[in-house]
Amino acid sequence: MATQRILDFLATRRPDGPCLVLDLDVVRDNYNAFEKALPNSKIYYAVKANPAPEILRLLAQLGSCFDTASVAEVEMAMNAGATPHRISYGNTIKKERDIARAYELGIRLFAVDCVEEVEKIARVAPGAQVFCRVLTDGEGAEWPLSRKFGCVPAMAVDVLRHAKALGLDAYGVSFHVGSQQTDLVAWDRALADAKAVFSALAQEGITLRMVNMGGxxxxxxxxxVPTAQAYGQAIFDALSKHFGNCIPETIIEPGRGMVGNAGVIKSEVVLISRKADNDNVRWVYLDIGKFGGLAETMDEAIRYPIVTPRDGDAAEPCVLAGPTCDSADVLYEKAPYPLPLSLTIGDEVLIxxxxxxxxxxxxxxxxxFEPLRSYVI
Amino acid sequence: MATQRILDFLATRRPDGPCLVLDLDVVRDNYNAFEKALPNSKIYYAVKANPAPEILRLLAQLGSCFDTASVAEVEMAMNAGATPHRISYGNTIKKERDIARAYELGIRLFAVDCVEEVEKIARVAPGAQVFCRVLTDGEGAEWPLSRKFGCVPAMAVDVLRHAKALGLDAYGVSFHVGSQQTDLVAWDRALADAKAVFSALAQEGITLRMVNMGGxxxxxxxxxVPTAQAYGQAIFDALSKHFGNCIPETIIEPGRGMVGNAGVIKSEVVLISRKADNDNVRWVYLDIGKFGGLAETMDEAIRYPIVTPRDGDAAEPCVLAGPTCDSADVLYEKAPYPLPLSLTIGDEVLIxxxxxxxxxxxxxxxxxFEPLRSYVI
Structure with missing residues (x-):
């Protein structure tokens, strides 16, 4: 997945130390694929996935909207050229003064998952649109979302009713099926829940208009993994199944899906050793680890492909670890990672x-150690 | 543990957003307590625990030495006034060019745990002192150290023999009993291993002179937790037991023990909610979490004391979470944290x-979100 442009950049520039190189052409392709797969959905790029200004500028030019997690991210999206009506403040956990600042900046779309958050928004962002996040079970996701965000659908009805009563625009429902979700049925289950909230409020005369289908x-x-096209079809089918010919506006919030495969980290093998003469597992230490940017290896959740200059040689399972004096800075140990026996200290690897x-x-x-450097090309 | 100076600072300065306030008087007291408890050991402060320049300057003035994990930390210690002979490059995972840079800066003391690292040092730091880290079982530690660092004692003998053969000064052995270690017997077990390495090499005519007892x-x-005095006594007893009247030079590397109790994080309650009407656990969201500085709550390893303005009121177990849109940013969920029922959005808490x-x-x-701000007073 290292594009020729990335390989050329690394060969020419030879940056010292670990770094991320990200190819904007891949981001453009991903954006176009999402647009084609879900032509009736608005794309809100999840800025938190990678807020590099070059990425935000490209996406703003392509017509993307932006899902933001903080006032700082709102400002980044605006600096990249997005007008406020293309920006959602999608974090359900916001200080009231941050809501007020976002409102001053022109933001009118906010996420909530409880009445307490609705009340903050009603106080400092009068008339704003709110959508309520509902809990999903996260089944099938490689980075599932726990219960941190969202409430049960029955409570979402209360939350949105309360929003309406306080003069806010009860706009819709959101959910998130879990990051790196490869089970297409997950969207069907979540859309059934969303529809239930729509129906319950419709009976009270409150008409929701939007479903934010998250990332x-x-x-x-x-x-x-399934193609964007396959996701698009599955989601369209589920929308039709649950909403019939009254399909609401929809939003998607790709982050990983938009930029994940556009970037490659160049790293260096710092040390290869064993702990005892009769140890059957080697330890391979890289110059990047859990605290240098690979935090998603936490609990070995995300398993990155690693390319070495010795691929094809006989391989052996290795424990892979980072360079810090922190014993938690181990990437893969429970499931050791097969790497060539010929791998040598000083070799460069691509993650x-x-x-x-x-x-x-x-x-x-x-x-x-300095934070991970990034080159967007 | 928030000192009056810290409370006064917060009351006067009223900093916005989460921040750490650290009282240098407590660091001074800790340094003096270590010196008194272990008068024959040299203190190498583990810079990685908190490299604030004010802390390093104070400790340099007090006569401390420094345990560093990178060339950047070597430079920080030197900028604080430490001469190179007071600095150990204690990371066993080093790029050869970083060893060379440290050697150019005057560093002569390096940690190793395998022959591969010895060979790097022999190439670019001729004649340097090396100590070999041996594995310990980490039993009794709240933040145990896995097998990332160190080798079995039998291999340490090979490593140090190899160092000697390559013209390095085979100086000694190090171990680390695991961070936040409250079982005093841990040092006894580790010193028995260290002594075994001393004895094996003595039989070959190689005289080790130092035991680095780590943090x-x-x-x-x-x-x-036991007092520094209790640790000092237990360690002295174990040294006498294993080394008799030939007690070697010793080093200790306190990090957490030097600065942990000197700092308090001020945070704010951003949201309190439930996920369903019949939920018996509230979710309390702070403006700091796992990615804002509380990384040691990973797997709920470290459980910080939290002081609220409502302490004394009836309490109820809460899930405690950080402010990011990351579902892994949850601090305490498996073992919910009791907090007052009267706790209110906007309340300031001290961690x-x-x-x-x-x-x-x-x-x-x-x-x-910006990185954690820090005020050293």
Whole structure:
């Protein structure tokens, strides 16, 4: 997944230390694929996945909208050229003064998942549109979402009724099927829940108009994933099944699916050793680890493809670890990673599919190591 | 554990957003307590725990040495006034060019745990002192160290023999009993291993002279921990037991034990909600979480004391979570945290014992949130 442009950049520039190189052509292709697969949905790029200004500018030019998690991200999207009506403040956890600042900046679309958040918005963002996030079970996702965001559908009805009563625009429902979701049925289950909220409120005369179907669109790591086209078809079928000929406006929020496969991290093998003469597992230490940008290896959740200059030689399972003096900075140990026996200290390796959720996760200075550098080409 | 100076600072300055406030008086007291408890050991402060320049300057003035994890940390210690002979490059995972840079800066003391690392040092740091880290079982530690660092004692003998053969000074052995270690017997077991390496090499005419006993000294979170004095006595007894009247030079590397209890994070309650009407657990969202500095709540390992303005009121177990749109940003869920029922959105809470392993763990910009600010007073 390292494009020729990325390989050429690395060969020419030879940057020292670990770095992410991200190819904008891939982002453009991904955006076009989403647009084609879901022509009736608005695309809100999840800025948190990778807020590099070059990415935001490209997407703004292509017509994308933006899902933001903080006032800082709202400002990044606006700096990239997005007008406020193309920006959603999608974090359900917001300080009231941050809601007020976003409202001053022109933002009119906010996520909620409880009446307490509705009340904050009613106080400082009068008349704004709100959508309520409902809990999904996250089944089938490689990075499932716990219960942190959303409420049960029955409570969403209360939340949106309360929003309406406080003068807000009860706009719709959102859900998130879990990041790196490869089970297409997940959207069907969530859309059934969304429809139930629509119906319950319709009986009270409140007409919701929008379903935010969130992210979850996967990027290819070691296993093939369904195409955007397949997702589009499954989602369209589920929408038709549950909403008949009254399909509401829809939003999708791809993050990983938009930029994950556009980036490659270049890293270097710092050390290869064993812990005892009779150890049958080697330890391979890279110059990047859990605190340098690969936080999604937490619990070995995301398993990145790794390309070495010795691929094809006989391989052996290795424990893969980062460079810090932190014993938690181990990437793959429960399921050791097969790497060539001929791999040598100093070899450069490419960690693919690292365009999303890497640079900004990077620790600011742990062990004195600088945060992950990024080149967007 | 919030000192009056910290409380006064917060009351006067009223900083906006989450921040760490660290009291240097507590660091001074901790340094003096270590010096008194282990008068024959050299103190190497583990810079990675908190590299704030004010802390490094104070410790340099007090006569501390420094354990560093990278060239950047070597430079920080030197900028704070430490001469190179007071600095150890204690990371066993080093690029050869970083060893060379440290050697150019005057560093002569390096950690190793395999022959491959010895060979790098022999090439670019001729004649340097090396100590070999041996694996310990980490039993009794709240943040145990996995097998990432160190080798079995039998291999340490090979490693140090190899160092000697390559013209390096085979100086000694190191171990680390696991961070936040509260079982005093852990040092006894590790010193037995160290002594075995000393004895095996003595038989070959190689005389080791130093034992680096690492860190592991705890800070008080929710439970009382043994005093520095108790650690000192236990370690002295174990040294006498294993080394008789030939006690070697010793080094300790406190990090958490030096600065953990000196710092307090001020945070704000952003949201309190339930996921369903009949939910018996409330969710309390703070403006700091796993990616804003509280990374050591990973797997709920470290449980920080939290002080609220409503303490004393009736309490109820809560799930505690951070402010990001990341569902992994949950602090305590498996073991919910009791907090007052009267706790209110906007309340300020103090997270105590956060002087170590917070600021530098902080993500550089995840979700657009700035890294944890720090005030050293």
């Amino acid at each position: 979850g669109f996967p990027t290819r790591y070691l296993k093939d 693919e599919g690292t365009g999303a959720y890497t640079t900004t996760y990077s620790a600011v200075a742990f062990n004195g | 592991g000294f705890p800070t008080r979170y929710l439970k009382d 105590e014992g956060t002087g170590a392993y917070t600021t530098t763990y902080s993500a550089v910009a995840f979700n657009g």
